Amino acid sequence: MAELIKDIYSLAIFGGLRKREPLASxxxxxxxxxxxxxxxxxxxxxxxxxxxxxxxxRPDADFSGALxxxxxxxxxxxxxxxxxNAMRRRTGEPELKISRMMEVSVERELDILTRIGxxxxxxxxSMLFFDGYIAQFKSTGxxxxxxxxxxxxxxxx
Numbered sequence: 001m002a003e004l005i006k007d008i009y010s011l012a013i014f015g016g017l018r019k020r021e022p023l024a025s026x027x028x029x030x031x032x033x034x035x036x037x038x039x040x041x042x043x044x045x046x047x048x049x050x051x052x053x054x055x056x057x058r059p060d061a062d063f064s065g066a067l068x069x070x071x072x073x074x075x076x077x078x079x080x081x082x083x084x085n086a087m088r089r090r091t092g093e094p095e096l097k098i099s100r101m102m103e104v105s106v107e108r109e110l111d112i113l114t115r116i117g118x119x120x121x122x123x124x125x126s127m128l129f130f131d132g133y134i135a136q137f138k139s140t141g142x143x144x145x146x147x148x149x150x151x152x153x154x155x156x157x
């Protein structure tokens with residue numbers, strides 16, 4: 001699961017999501033589980049806090065849904081440029097040139113967010129080293145890229 005935490009840390013455009021739920025508590029859990037010095041109780045507690053955040057955000061316990069909810073309300077530089085350009089189009093002002101580098105970063109990070117959103121309790125339970133009860137959550141596998149690009153398209157119209 002070290003790859004999952006690297007994926008989360010690699011987010012630049014959508015880096016603000018790391019500080020918001022559900023990624024904030026997922027990151028804490030992955031860090032604790034990855035530390036060699038953490039006790040089993042600390043790992044289980046961090047996992048339970050993560051699942052609790054998913055439950056608080058989504059009554060259907062859908063992690064990918066909770067991640068999508070955070071993404072669609074994330075105020076990031078790319079979205080701000082897109083909103084500015086939409087307003088400039090309406091007023092006849094010249095649009096800001098968004099670099100191809102930023103466009104590619106957005107697409108790649110949306111792919112990363114889709115991978116992260118596909119994480120389920122089955123992927124994480126082996127990190128707990130525990131045969132007792134663990135809370136479960138689901139992942140409906142939302143395609144973050146397709147949905148976000150659809151959201152941007154609606155913004156531009």
